[in-house]
Amino acid sequence: MSNVKSQISNARAARLVVVLALLCAAFVGGAANSSQPTPRRIREVQGAAHVSPLVGVRVSDVQGVVTLWRPDGFFMQDAEADQDPRTSEGVFVRVERPNARPGDAVKVTGTVREFRQGAADASNANLSVTHIELSSISLVSVGNPLPPPVRLGAAGRTPPTSVIEDDATSGDVETSGTFDPDADGLDFYESLEGMRVAVNDAVAVGPTFARRDGREVPVLPDNGAGASLRTPRGGIILRPGDANPERVSLFADGERLPEVDVGARFAGTTTGVLDYFAGGYKMILTGDVPRVVPSALRPEVTRAPRARQLVVAAFNVENLDPGDDPSKFRRLARILVRNLRSPDLVSVEEIQDNNGSRDDTVVDASQTYAKLIKSIREAGGPVYQFRDIP
Numbered sequence: 001m002s003n004v005k006s007q008i009s010n011a012r013a014a015r016l017v018v019v020l021a022l023l024c025a026a027f028v029g030g031a032a033n034s035s036q037p038t039p040r041r042i043r044e045v046q047g048a049a050h051v052s053p054l055v056g057v058r059v060s061d062v063q064g065v066v067t068l069w070r071p072d073g074f075f076m077q078d079a080e081a082d083q084d085p086r087t088s089e090g091v092f093v094r095v096e097r098p099n100a101r102p103g104d105a106v107k108v109t110g111t112v113r114e115f116r117q118g119a120a121d122a123s124n125a126n127l128s129v130t131h132i133e134l135s136s137i138s139l140v141s142v143g144n145p146l147p148p149p150v151r152l153g154a155a156g157r158t159p160p161t162s163v164i165e166d167d168a169t170s171g172d173v174e175t176s177g178t179f180d181p182d183a184d185g186l187d188f189y190e191s192l193e194g195m196r197v198a199v200n201d202a203v204a205v206g207p208t209f210a211r212r213d214g215r216e217v218p219v220l221p222d223n224g225a226g227a228s229l230r231t232p233r234g235g236i237i238l239r240p241g242d243a244n245p246e247r248v249s250l251f252a253d254g255e256r257l258p259e260v261d262v263g264a265r266f267a268g269t270t271t272g273v274l275d276y277f278a279g280g281y282k283m284i285l286t287g288d289v290p291r292v293v294p295s296a297l298r299p300e301v302t303r304a305p306r307a308r309q310l311v312v313a314a315f316n317v318e319n320l321d322p323g324d325d326p327s328k329f330r331r332l333a334r335i336l337v338r339n340l341r342s343p344d345l346v347s348v349e350e351i352q353d354n355n356g357s358r359d360d361t362v363v364d365a366s367q368t369y370a371k372l373i374k375s376i377r378e379a380g381g382p383v384y385q386f387r388d389i390p
Contacts, residue, residue: 038057038058038059038060039059039060039061039062040054040059040060040061041062041063041078042062042064042076042077042078042088042089042090042091042194043078043081043082043084043087043088044087045059045062045091045112045130045132046088046089046090046091046130046193046194047087048084048087048179048191049174049190050127050128050173050174050179050186051114051128051130051174052112052114052130055113055114056111056112056113057111057112058109058110058111058112059109059110059111059112059132060107060109061107061108061109062107062108062109062110062132063078063105063107063108063140064077064078064079064089064090064105064106064108065077065078065079065103065104065105065106065144065145065146065147066100066101066102066103066104066105066106067090067102067146067147067196067273067286068102068286069098069100069101069102071097072094073092073093073094073095073098073134074092074093074095074098074100075091075092075093075273076090076091076093076100076106076108077089077090077091077147077194077195077196078090078147079105079144079147081147085157085181085191086179086181086191087191088190088191088192088193088194088195089147089195090192090193090194090195090196090274091131091132091193091194092129092130092131092132092194092275093108093110093131093132093134093137094113094131094134095133095134095137098134098137099137100137100139101142102146102286103142103143103144103145103146104139104140104141104144105139105140105141105142105144106137106138106139106140107137107138107140108136108137108138109135109136109137110132110134110135110136111132111133111135112130112131112132112133113130113131113132113133114128114129114130114131115128115129115131116128116129117129117278125279126276126279127173127174127276128174129193129275129276130193130194146196147195147196148196149195149196149197149198149271150195150196150197151197151198151199151200152198152199152221152248153199153200153221153222153225153226154200154222154226155200155222156198157188157192159185159188159189159245159246159248160182160183160184160185160188160245161226161227161228161242161244161245161246162228162241162242162243162245163183163184163185163241163243163245164184164186164243164245165177165184165186166183166184167180167184173186173187184245185243185245185246186245188245189245189248189274189276193275193276193281194273194274194275195273195274196271196273196274196286197271197272197273197274197283198269198270198271198272199219199221199248199266199269199270200221200222201221201222201223201265201267202219202220202221202223202250202265202266202270202290203219203223203224203234203263203264203265203266204217204218204234204260204261204262204263204264204265204266204295205218205219205220205224205230205234205235205236205247205262206218206235207259207260207261207262208258208259208260211278213253214251214252214253214254214256214257215251215252215254215255215256215257216249216250216251216252216257216282217250217260218247218248218249219247219248219249219250219266219270220236220246220247221246221248224236227244227246227247228242228244228246229242233262233263234262234263234295234297235262248281248282248283249281249283250266250270250272250282250283250285251272251282251283251284252284252285252289256289257285257289258289258292260292260295261294261297262295262297263295263296263297264292264293264294264295265292265293266289266290266291266293267290267291267292267293268290268291269290270283270285270287270289270290271285271286271287272284272286273286299335299339300339301338301339302339302341304341305341305344310344311341311344311345312343312344312345312346312347313336313343313345313346313347314346314347315332315335315336315340315346315347315348315349316349316350317332317348317349317350317351317372318350319350319352319357320332320350320351320352320368320372321352321353321354321355321356321357321368322354322356322367322368322371323355323356326375329371329372329375330375330378330379333375333376333378333379333381334379336376336379336381337376337379337380338379342376342381342382346384348372351365351368351369351388353365353368353390354366354367363390364390365388365390366388369386369388373385373386
């Protein structure tokens, strides 16, 4: 009997040691795991908000298919989207000279950040963009099809047509208000941040705008069907309470986007990745630019002046300076001579001084005026004189 009691006692002691060992292992493992990054989906990183709920958190095994390469990182998108349209399935991964290429399925580990373009002070009204600051990456597979784009407009998700934001109590959508993509334009595009999107039969509501890093064109989907108030010549009107959130800008680096005027149409489907920079949401084109149907609009020509009339015009020369390409001087001269019919007096806006935008003691613009006057004379116009107060 004493032997049995001894064996039971020894068995209980052994079990106690095992239990204590397991508890210690669990405790040590828990402590170790608490410092490990947590596997996440892209939708968790983005969250249903303008600012990620995981800012500053180190996340791991965030999986997606690379959709667009850039020198400072790449966009990737979850190939298995959920049913919540409020959370984006795409995100930008920031890393210098990434090796990942479109079609690569990858897993990334890194820290969630918000990047705000521009000066870091209270005057900066730009929204921030969620991204993952890369620590490590692993390649899962190559040559994968890109996730299908979300179509903007009648064939997919329809953006709001008037309200940009109407419930941010502090005036800051990142710190107040309800995240409502169905009603608010800013929330609508935030819910697609970093994702592939597409528009059918995009129509230009503004001319091509040349930037240092590329060109952009503001467009409406579906040839403008369902858009709010348009101008007689095909633009879209900015009104109190209607900031036109149905408009989105196409963007491409270099000169991939052609020079177009209001009313030009991109026939077919235009596809890109939605990003926010330079104060607005833009589709960075990833495929070929569709065939462009030119605008039927032609520049207006004023009627010929009558006898004993004094003809006065105001003319914006778009920050003209002597260093501008001669073609710009010729274009402006043609407009003054042919379209404005050589007015008697011209009030000129945006003339720059002789060394352009350089901020120094030079304020004399005589060279700028001289080149413009010479171009006007070569275009068949009169010999103007200028009056200026430096």
